Amino acid sequence: MMQRSDAIIIGSGLSGLTAALELSEKEKSVIVLEKEKVIGGRTSSWDEDGMLVESGFHRHIGFYKELPRILKKAGISINQIVQWEEQVDVRVKGKKDTAVFGISPIFGPFEMVRGLIGNNHIVSMRDKLSLVPFFLKGFLEYKRNPDKLDQYSVKEFAEKHHVSENALHYLIIPLSAGVFFLPPERYSAKVFFGLFYPALPRFYRMRIGAYLGGMTELLANPIATRIEQNKGKVRTGTKVKRLIVESSQVTGCYFSKWGRNKSKSCYTSSRFSWC
Ligand SMILES: Cc1cc2nc3c(=O)[nH]c(=O)nc-3n(C[C@H](O)[C@H](O)[C@H](O)COP(=O)(O)OP(=O)(O)OC[C@H]3O[C@@H](n4cnc5c(N)ncnc54)[C@H](O)[C@@H]3O)c2cc1C
Incomplete structure (x- = not known):
């Protein structure tokens, strides 16, 4: 019929x-x-x-705006269905310790500062600072001309901006695997920065929600x-x-x-x- x-x-x-x-x-x-x-x-x-x-x-990321809005129309509050996490652990094969990074500027500001200035046994301050030009240039380039970023893989873009070996191994590779399920040489810097760029104005709401079912x-x-x-x-x-x-x-x-x-x-x- x-x-x-x-x-x-x-x-x-x-x-x-x-x-x-x-x-x-x-x-x-x-x-x-x-x-x-x-x-x-x-x-x-x-x-x-x-x-x-x-x-x-x-995982639900705290800066998502549309999904909570849609769920609200269906009578669901995001807080009812996720367990919020304000920090991530980076575990390093062959090393005993875990690096713990606070990721939430407003829900866990002290953990965030502690994570940034701590964890030096795994990534030194120099390693962490080597990420600053990578992220700054990446976001600026994404705003100006996203297609230009498509010429580089994430790994090439990191090398171009002198991200240290440690920062690449212990921060960029886990981030890449956790979010994109791919190593950074396998996809474009445009895709990497394109995911995070629209979230920048709401980054202050960053935290990770694990679904409860x-x-x-x-x-x-x-x-x-x-x-x-x-x-x-x-x-x-x-x-x-x-x-x-x-x-x-x-x-x-x-x-x-x-x-x-x-x-x-x-x-x-x-x-x-x-x-
Ligand atoms: C392993 C994995 C983990 C992820 N983790 C996260 C995460 O933690 N956080 C996050 O924000 N995002 C995550 N994502 C991304 C997120 O799941 C997707 O972006 C989102 O679910 C995509 O929704 P969509 O409706 O665009 O596509 P889809 O969910 O792929 O929907 C497409 C639908 O169309 C149906 N379909 C296709 N062809 C036909 C046809 N011919 N006739 C009828 N139906 C058809 C398919 O069966 C499917 O149901 C993850 C993705 C994967 C694969």
């Missing part, structure tokens, strides 16, 4: 759910089509033979519930196979359901359609 809606949203990751929520709040009819059995995309989590599996997203349960489900309360629909196990394009406009899609091999066809009109 063919059905119509103002918008078809492909994928129930945070982007898709956010778009669907925003549109449904504006009284648009929406349907979210998700190919997997569980919603959330890279924020999804599910029970697999009694073990909770998480697919991605696992599975992502689907804490994030995706409440948003989907609100979409459905707004009369939107969220369908899992529904893979979009092909878009229907008419006069350069996407007007519908073909999809298949779990367990069925054949794509169903959809009719198209001035409004988006699905079947």
